[in-house]
Structure formats: C-alpha cells, structure tokens
Amino acid sequence: MMPTTEELLGNEAEDLLNHECSTISKEQLYVPSPDFVDKVYKSTDRSPVVLRNLQSMFDHGRLSGTGYLSILPVDQGIEHSAGASFAPNPIYFDPENIIQLAIESDCNAVASTVGVLGSVARDYAHKIPFIAKLNHNELLTYPNTHDQIMFGSVEQAYNMGAAAVGATIYFGSEESDRQIQEVAQAFQYAHELGMATILWAYLRNPAFKTDGDDYHLASDLTGQAIHLSASLQADIVKQKLPKTNGGYTAVNFGKTHDKVYSELTTDHPIDLTRYQVVNSYMGRAGLINSGGGxxxxxxxxxxxxxxxxxxxxxxxxxMGRKAFQRPMKEGVEIIQAVQEVYADESITLA
Structure with missing residues (x-):
C-alpha cells in the first residue's frame, strides 16, 4: 500500500500541511479551479482555439476537472545526453515508451522534443495532449556553450497536433536578449495558430554564485524570471522550487525593495513559493514547479x-527524471503520489 502524504512528509508534515501564509493572502491570488479557463484565461487576448487547447490539458488525466496539472517532461536527451538520461532505464530510448509512461501515469500532458513527439504523433497526438519543446541547450559541442537554440518550429508543433509549445530562456545569461526575442516571436505565432505556451524560466549566470552561495534558486530572482515570462505571454510558467532568498542583495545588482524581504516573503518554503506565484501576475499565469533530478x-x-x-x-x-529513470511501474507510482496531493481537497492554500 502506498504511504500517505503525511507519512511521506515525515517530521515535516505538521509544518508543511498546517502553515498559514502571512505575506500575500490567498484571497489576492487567482488559484487553480475547475473553471480556471473561464475565470482567468478567457479574459485575455487568447483565441478560442488557444482556450480549447488549454482546456484539453485541464480536462485530461487523473486531475481532470481540478484546475491542476501533472505533466511528464522528457526532453533531457539533448541537454543531459541520451546516455546519461536513459541508461538507467533503456526502454526510454524509444519515444513510444515516454508517451506510454505519461498515459499509464494518467498525466494531463506529455512534454518532449519535436523529434520524440513527431516520431509517434499519428499514433498518440489524439490520445494525450502534446507539448512540443522548441529550443534546447545542446552540450555535445566542445567546449560547452550554455545557450538555448531552436531545434524545432511552431509550424512543426502545429502540424503534429500539439496542444501547446514549450521553450526555455536562461534569464541572466549573455544570450538571454536573443532568447527573449526568439521566444516572444514563437509564442506570438503559437497563439495565432491556437496553441498554448509554456515557458521554462531558468536563471543562468556565474555571478549568481557568490561567497560560496548559489542564488539561482533565490525566490526574488526566480520570481522576476517568472514575471518576465508572464510578460512574454506564457500561459504557464515552469520554475524550480525556491531554496533561498536575497539574490538581489547578495549579488548587488538590479533593483529590489526592502518590503520584498520584510513583508512579502519569509524563510518558509511555502512563502518563498508564494512570492513566485505573486510574480506570475498573482497566479494568472499558472506556476508549475519542476520535480528535480x-x-x-x-x-x-x-x-x-x-x-x-x-x-x-x-x-x-x-516531473521527469524522478519517474523515467526507474522501472515504469515505480515511475507511475511516483507520479500518481504527486497527483494524490492535488486531488486531496484537504490540502488547501496556506
């Protein structure tokens, strides 16, 4: 029998399940709900086709009708290398097994490269919503260059029947200006063709590491990356869970405000993540966090x-690597344990 959420949280259960946020109140947020597309996205300039594709993701899988999303992302074969990613479980060298994992796990959607999704599109695009990832960081080049370059086009995503496109921007990197412009154009075109947009909003700059501390996961810096993503009209923003705060003050650049640290955040992980949600236009652009390695x-x-x-x-x-780098049955169990959190109505907003 699968352990309960409380059992899995262990000695952190009391703190995480009963914490009350005293920074930005939940009443100020646009929170996930069964009618989120009608209540939030419909007010935007998105076309009826975009709204339909967004609704198709919210209506698919175990979390259908909740307003929450469980997405399987498997695009690591490019950046992390196929060998490093799939050697622990070689069945996932075959794209069909990636789709099967998403279906068996009852996910809302599957996100992968245009190559992976395109190779099985005629068999599966009508069975589970596709999110076609357009750009990647390619690390076979030596010496490595950390940059997001386009591997696919919006037209390819549209022709394979994708419900949405995804892209990554390394905010803070030397190449971020070009990435911002490329993604802005791609997202505009995707919306014109009726597809939703999801932005992987990562930070990348050696200067964000200072005095032995790493601020790539600081709430204030990741929050600004999320705000920029919403400004690029990302319908959904993917961000890593914040682990610290005070990135602006530690690296001593950019602009911030004392109240960000004295009133809008605390050191509690839920409050740090609440600040990320606040930066997503108070939740109008849905925040999905990554499951990590x-x-x-x-x-x-x-x-x-x-x-x-x-x-x-x-x-x-x-969540990807936590699921596909193990036998499919175990991967399904991990994904469904996460889904149980979102399906559990007793776990409410702080």
Whole structure:
C-alpha cells in the first residue's frame, strides 16, 4: 500500500500541511479551479482555439476537472545526453515508451522534443495532449556553450497536433536578449495558430554564485524570471522550487525593495513559493514547479514539492527524471503520489 502524504512528509508534515501564509493572502491570488479557463484565461487576448487547447490539458488525466496539472517532461536527451538520461532505464530510448509512461501515469500532458513527439504523433497526438519543446541547450559541442537554440518550429508543433509549445530562456545569461526575442516571436505565432505556451524560466549566470552561495534558486530572482515570462505571454510558467532568498542583495545588482524581504516573503518554503506565484501576475499565469533530478528519496521529495506548490497557490508539478529513470511501474507510482496531493481537497492554500 502506498504511504500517505503525511507519512511521506515525515517530521515535516505538521509544518508543511498546517502553515498559514502571512505575506500575500490567498484571497489576492487567482488559484487553480475547475473553471480556471473561464475565470482567468478567457479574459485575455487568447483565441478560442488557444482556450480549447488549454482546456484539453485541464480536462485530461487523473486531475481532470481540478484546475491542476501533472505533466511528464522528457526532453533531457539533448541537454543531459541520451546516455546519461536513459541508461538507467533503456526502454526510454524509444519515444513510444515516454508517451506510454505519461498515459499509464494518467498525466494531463506529455512534454518532449519535436523529434520524440513527431516520431509517434499519428499514433498518440489524439490520445494525450502534446507539448512540443522548441529550443534546447545542446552540450555535445566542445567546449560547452550554455545557450538555448531552436531545434524545432511552431509550424512543426502545429502540424503534429500539439496542444501547446514549450521553450526555455536562461534569464541572466549573455544570450538571454536573443532568447527573449526568439521566444516572444514563437509564442506570438503559437497563439495565432491556437496553441498554448509554456515557458521554462531558468536563471543562468556565474555571478549568481557568490561567497560560496548559489542564488539561482533565490525566490526574488526566480520570481522576476517568472514575471518576465508572464510578460512574454506564457500561459504557464515552469520554475524550480525556491531554496533561498536575497539574490538581489547578495549579488548587488538590479533593483529590489526592502518590503520584498520584510513583508512579502519569509524563510518558509511555502512563502518563498508564494512570492513566485505573486510574480506570475498573482497566479494568472499558472506556476508549475519542476520535480528535480533523480535521487534516493525521489518519492518523498516529489510529494514535498507538490505540497509546497499547491499550498503556495501553484498549478501543479512537471516531473521527469524522478519517474523515467526507474522501472515504469515505480515511475507511475511516483507520479500518481504527486497527483494524490492535488486531488486531496484537504490540502488547501496556506
């Protein structure tokens, strides 16, 4: 029998499940709900076709009708290398097994490269919503250059029947200006063709590491990356869970305000994530946090991340390596344990 959420959280259960946020109140947020497309997205300039494709994702899988999303992302074969990603479980060299994992796990959608999705599109695009990832960081080039370059086109995503396109921007990187312009144009075109848009809003700059501390996961800096993503008309923003705060003050650049740290955040993980949601136009652009890399306590960590995201006001979890780098049955169990958090009506906003 699968352990309960409380059992998986262990000695953190009381703190995470009963924390009350005293920064930005939940009443100020646009929170996931069964009618989120009608209540929030319909007010935008998105076309009826975009709204239909968004609704198709919200209406698919185990979390159908909740307003929350459980997405399987498997695009690591490019950046992390296929060998590093799939050697622990070689069946996933075959794209069909990636789709099968998403279907068996009852996910809302599957996100992958145009190559992976395109190779099986005629068999599966009508069975589960596709999210076609357009750009990637390619690390076969030596020496490595950390940049997001286009691997696919909006037209390819449209022709394979994708419900949405995805893209990554390395905010803070030397190449970020070009990435912002490319993604802005791609997202505009995707909306014109009727597809939703999802932005992987990551930070990348050596200067964000200072005095032995790493601020790539700081709430204030990741929050600004999320705000920029919403400004690019991302319908959904993917961001890593914040682990710290005070990035602006530590690296001593950019602009911030004392109240960000004294009133809008605390050091509690739910409050740090709440600030991410606040930057997503108060939740109008849904925040999905990533599940992170594979590790020994994958199940526990995935459930913990889901609880933090949900109670902060987020829209769900997008989790790949924790699931596909193990036997399919175990991967399905991890994903469904996360889904249980979002399906559990007793786990509410902080």
């Amino acid at each position: 594979s590790a020994e306590r994958d199940l526990n960590e995935a459930v913990k991340t889901a609880v933090i995201n949900k109670r902060a006001g987020g829209m769900g979890l997008i």
